Amino acid sequence: MLSVESIDLFYGAAQALRGVSLQAQPGQVTAVLGRNGVGKSSLLRAITGVQPIRSGRIVWKGADLAGLAPYDRARRGVAYVPQGREIFPLLTVKENLETGFAPLPRKERFVPDEIFDLFPVLKDMLHRRGGDLSGGQQQQLAIGRALVTRPSLLVLDEPTEGIQPSIIKDIGRAIDYLRQRGDMAILLVEQYFEWARDLCDTYAVMDRGQVVLAGSRGEMAESDVRRHLSV
Numbered sequence: 138m139l140s141v142e143s144i145d146l147f148y149g150a151a152q153a154l155r156g157v158s159l160q161a162q163p164g165q166v167t168a169v170l171g172r173n174g175v176g177k178s179s180l181l182r183a184i185t186g187v188q189p190i191r192s193g194r195i196v197w198k199g200a201d202l203a204g205l206a207p208y209d210r211a212r213r214g215v216a217y218v219p220q221g222r223e224i225f226p227l228l229t230v231k232e233n234l235e236t237g238f239a240p241l242p243r244k245e246r247f248v249p250d251e252i253f254d255l256f257p258v259l260k261d262m263l264h265r266r267g268g269d270l271s272g273g274q275q276q277q278l279a280i281g282r283a284l285v286t287r288p289s290l291l292v293l294d295e296p297t298e299g300i301q302p303s304i305i306k307d308i309g310r311a312i313d314y315l316r317q318r319g320d321m322a323i324l325l326v327e328q329y330f331e332w333a334r335d336l337c338d339t340y341a342v343m344d345r346g347q348v349v350l351a352g353s354r355g356e357m358a359e360s361d362v363r364r365h366l367s368v
């Protein structure tokens with residue numbers, strides 16, 4: 138289980154996270170919702186180690202990750218699909234996927250077939266440059282690259298942003314499959330409320346650097362959530 142415990146995060150003097158706590162369980166999708174600028178990406182950056190926290194704990198598999206570099210967290214099973222995808226445009230699809238080998242022991246340095254089953258377009262385009270793919274294909278590549286690292290915690294930042302509806306469905310199906318596999322905790326930041334609602338098991342809503350609502354999907358009072366999402 139991932140347990141984020143009362144973390145504070147600052148950019149210079151500006152505080153982006155204020156005592157944020159959150160849990161994410163294996164076999165579940167946890168959705169983090171909220172308007173632009175409330176700290177959702179900062180929370181993911183804190184968990185993946187891209188941005189240091191000032192205080193609090195980030196406990197994963199019984200160990201505190203705070204203070205560990207991103208590559209050490211990757212070795213412990215944390216994989217990150219960043220907002221904007223950040224694929225390498227001049228590398229081929231195959232080479233982009235192979236960048237996920239870095240945290241793996243030598244014998245595991247191959248791309249599992251499962252990734253091509255989830256996203257067949259990656260197999261079709263294996264030798265094309267990442268920059269030649271559509272936005273949706275790049276998003277599938279970014280998720281594929283994260284899966285190459287055999288994560289037990291998959292962290293995704295707005296995977297539907299700027300993506301056509303058919304590919305959003307494919308990505309939803311892939312996340313649902315990974316959830317049902319049962320061995321992976323999935324933490325998802327999303328602006329597309331209906332999609333995240335239908336996919337998640339538990340949710341947290343952020344406002345101004347804090348978690349203001351949280352619970353299981355079954356108990357979600359949609360009007361309360363929407364109040365925090367409207368501008």
Ligand SMILES: Nc1ncnc2c1ncn2[C@@H]1O[C@H](COP(=O)(O)OP(=O)(O)OP(=O)(O)O)[C@@H](O)[C@H]1O
Binds near residue numbers: 171175176220
């Ligand atoms: N690198 C940075 N330097 C300074 N301030 C930052 C930086 N990144 C984010 N912020 C500020 O921190 C706050 C939270 O930003 P964050 O990106 O985490 O929000 P968000 O909810 O993910 O928004 P979005 O949906 O727009 O990505 C905002 O006020 C933002 O301006």
